[in-house]
Amino acid sequence: MAHNVKGTDANGNDKWMIEGEIEVQSGGTIDIESGASLKIAGTAITSSAAELNVLDGQAASATITLGDEDGGVRTVTIQLKDGNGANVAAATGLRCYLATAATGQELGEITADGLAIASSGKGLFIANSSSKIDGTLVSDNTGLINAQITGDAGETYYLILILPNGKISASAAIAFAAGG
DSSP, rough: EEEEEEEETSSSOOEEESSSSSOOOOOOOOOOTOOOOOOOTTEEEEEEEEEHHHHHTOOHHHHHHHHHHESEEEEEEEEOOOOOOBBBSSSEEEEEEEESSSOOOOOOOOOOEEEOOOOTTOOOOEEEEESSSSEEEETTTTEEEEEEEOOOOOOOEEEEEEOOOOOOOEOEEEEEESSO
């Protein structure tokens, strides 16, 4: 059971202190009027409701699964996830590139034949250059991308995704035993 106590702040303004939790019944709302603020652990939320809603359903993380090598080609399945961990439910674009380290900060010498979309047709790859080692991946309307990476024997790469929130997501090592 929640208890509330009326007090005043340092400026003499009314202040209600609530011990316990507040539950808003289904269909109810909490309306914070213009000029007021909502704070979490003392930090004011400065984004507007419209700004927060823009982030709803956007890709916040990615699950990257590597398939077996077949003649120098590795299939990489990417499932984009929203902030709640659910599959993204819209076509989503994100920047990507191949790197020689999982940090995404070492490019080294990349001789891979590059990225392409697998024959399953899940997603789209728009290459930035003829080397096809960087560009934009676009998911299907379920947040799914099936990409293929072609490399030569002895090469190891990491697929680096730059998520819409600016964070990077790196695949496990994509190693090639046979040449493509």
